[in-house]
Amino acid sequence: FLTNQTNQTKRGGTKGDKGPLLRVLGTLFLIALVTGAMLACMGAMYIKVVIMPDVGLNLSSFSPDLTSTIYYTDPGTDEQVPLQNLHGRENRQWVEYQDIPQNLVNAAIAIEDKRFYKHNGVDWIGTTNGVLSMFTGKNIRGGSTITQQLIKNLTKEDQVTVKRKIKEIFRALEFEDNYDKEEILEWYLNYIYLGEGCNGVYTASYVYFGKNVSDLTLAECASLIGITNNPSLYNPYRNQEGNRNRQLTILAAMLDQGKITKEEHDAAVAQELVFARGEDTTREWEAYSY
Numbered sequence: 358f359l360t361n362q363t364n365q366t367k368r369g370g371t372k373g374d375k376g377p378l379l380r381v382l383g384t385l386f387l388i389a390l391v392t393g394a395m396l397a398c399m400g401a402m403y404i405k406v407v408i409m410p411d412v413g414l415n416l417s418s419f420s421p422d423l424t425s426t427i428y429y430t431d432p433g434t435d436e437q438v439p440l441q442n443l444h445g446r447e448n449r450q451w452v453e454y455q456d457i458p459q460n461l462v463n464a465a466i467a468i469e470d471k472r473f474y475k476h477n478g479v480d481w482i483g484t485t486n487g488v489l490s491m492f493t494g495k496n497i498r499g500g501s502t503i504t505q506q507l508i509k510n511l512t513k514e515d516q517v518t519v520k521r522k523i524k525e526i527f528r529a530l531e532f533e534d535n536y537d538k539e540e541i542l543e544w545y546l547n548y549i550y551l552g553e554g555c556n557g558v559y560t561a562s563y564v565y566f567g568k569n570v571s572d573l574t575l576a577e578c579a580s581l582i583g584i585t586n587n588p589s590l591y592n593p594y595r596n597q598e599g600n601r602n603r604q605l606t607i608l609a610a611m612l613d614q615g616k617i618t619k620e621e622h623d624a625a626v627a628q629e630l631v632f633a634r635g636e637d638t639t640r641e642w643e644a645y646s647y
Contacts, residue, residue, distance in 0.1 A: 387552045414528055416536065416544065419511055449556035452570055454543040460575045461558060461608065462542055463617070464582040467610040470503040472540060478504045478529035509544045542578065552588030567633030575617065576625040579607040593632050604630075 362552070466473045472480050480502050508528050509515055547557040555561035558581060562570035566577050566585075573581065583603030584591045593600040598621070605626065612622040 407637070414508065414511065414532055416540070419490055434496050440565070441533055447525070447546065448554045448560050450546055450559045452543075452557070452559040454539050456571050457558065458571060458573050458578055460617075461546070461570070461573060461578040461582065463611055464578045464607050465503065465546065467614050467616055468582060468607045469506070471610070472601075473503055473613055476502060478502060478531075478533035479526050484526070495544070500527060501525075504532055504541055507541060508532060508547060510545075510548045549585045550588060551584045552592040553594065564634065565632055566630075574625070574628060575621060576628040576630060579611070579625065580604040583607055593630075594634060 383500050384398045402556075440485055470480065470614065474481070483502070505525050509526055514521055514525075547559070549558070550556055551558070551561035551565075553561070555564050559570050561574055561581055562568060562577075562583070565572065565581060580593065580600055580603075583600055583606070584593075586603065590596060591600045608617070608622055611617045618627075
C-alpha cells in the first residue's frame with residue numbers, strides 16, 4: 358500500500374511539475390507571436406508610407422550626358438567626316454541594343470547577374486547570401502542584379518543603408534514590370550563606367566581597342582566587361598595582369614553557363630589583345646598588347 362501510494366505521489370508530482378513549465382513556454386510563444394505581428398505591421402506601414410511613394414522610376418525622366426561630334430566636309434568627296442568629339446562631365450555615346458555584340462551582353466550577365474533572365478528584378482538567392490554575409494561580418498556587397506545596378510547608376514544613390522537597399526529592391530521589382538530585359542541591358546551597358554573617362558561600352562570600345570563596339574571579339578568583350586567591377590584595378594593600361602585574370606574569370610563563367618562553347622572559350626583565351634589608347638576616333642592610336 359505504501360509503495361503504491363508513493364508511486365501515485367510521484368506520478369502526480371510529475372504532472373504538477375510540467376504544468377507551470379508548459380504555461381511559461383506558452384506565454385513566451387504568445388509574446389513572440391504578438392511581437393512578431395507588431396513588428397510585421399510596423400514594417401509594412403514603414404514600407405507603405407516611407408518607401409513606396411518614392412519607388413517609381415521612369416526612364417524618360419533621365420537624360421544621359423552624351424558626347425557631341427563635330428563634322429567637317431571633305432573637299433575631295435563632299436562627305437561629312439568626324440573632326441572631334443566634345444563631351445561634358447561624362448564621355449558617352451549611345452549604342453542601340455541591336456548594335457551591341459551578344460558576347461558583350463552574355464559576358465555582363467555571366468559575371469554580374471547569371472540569373473538575369475530568370476528573376477523579376479531581384480535575385481532572392483543572391484540577396485539572401487548578401488544578408489547572411491552581413492551577419493557573418495563578410496563583404497556585404499553583392500547580390501545586386503543588373504537591374505538594381507542600373508537603378509543605382511541612374512539615381513546616383515549608393516548609400517550603404519537598409520532604407521536604400523529596401524527601396525532599391527522595390528524599385529527593381531516595379532522597374533521590371535515596366536521595362537523588358539533588352540531595354541534594361543541597353544541602358545545598363547550605356548551607363549556603366551569603364552575607366553579612362555569612359556561612360557558606356559561604345560566609348561570604351563574605342564578607347565581600349567580602337568574599334569566600334571559592334572566589332573569586338575569575344576576575348577575583347579570579356580576584357581571590356583571585366584573593367585567595370587573595379588575600373589582602377591582592372592584597367593588594362595594600369596594593370597594588364599589584373600585585367601587578364603578578370604577576363605579569364607569571365608570567359609570561364611560564360612563557358613560554365615553554356616553561353617560559349619569550349620572551342621570559342623579556348624580561342625578567346627589564346628587571342629592576343631591589342632589595346633589602342635585614344636580619346637576619340639579621329640586621333641592617332643598608340644598600341645599596347647599582352
